[in-house]
Amino acid sequence: MQLVVARIGRAHGIKGEVTVEVRTDEPELRLGPGAVLATEPASTGPLTVESGRVQSGRLVLRFEGVRDRTAAEALRNTLLIAEVDPDERPDDPEEFYDHQLADLDVVTRDGREIGRIAEVAHLPGQDVLIVRRPDGGEVLVPFVEEIVPEIDLAAQRAVVDPPPGLIEEVDEADETEEADEDGTA
Structure with a gap:
């Protein structure tokens, strides 16, 4: 089962970082370093998270192989998709996929x-x-x-x-x- 976990926003700086609009309650699990994510459009990915940090309340990510602002800007509006076991349930019983x-x-x-x-x-x-x-x-x-x-x-x-x-x-x-x-x- 696939789960949309974020949407890539603007390029951040000149070293290939991007801001992301988080769409999961588990960003540390789904968007942590080493996470491999499918994309929509599929031709953009898969993308592997190299590093992440929060700046001014926004999550900023860097992906492997994305090294400059031009490459980062080309990812704008791409959906990031995590593969989730269909039987997996969120930790909180009041949350649902x-x-x-x-x-x-x-x-x-x-x-x-x-x-x-x-x-x-x-x-x-x-x-x-x-x-x-x-x-x-x-x-x-x-x-x-x-x-x-x-x-x-x-x-x-x-x-x-x-x-x-x-x-x-x-x-x-x-x-x-x-x-x-x-x-x-």
């Missing part, structure tokens, strides 16, 4: 079916579950404990407690579209 969440059924606390998790979007502010509805539409559900209080991997479901308007707004929009198609509104 994206592949564990994909295809989970999403239901409300009272058992109403919302849809299935299509993917997890890692936005700057927070992670968002992209839930595919049975009718083909999508709902974006902020992946925070207040809204997604339960993930049950054994039962293959995520329980949500959406605030007013998060799900209903989509339901109402669907009803309005159906009414417009029928010529009634």
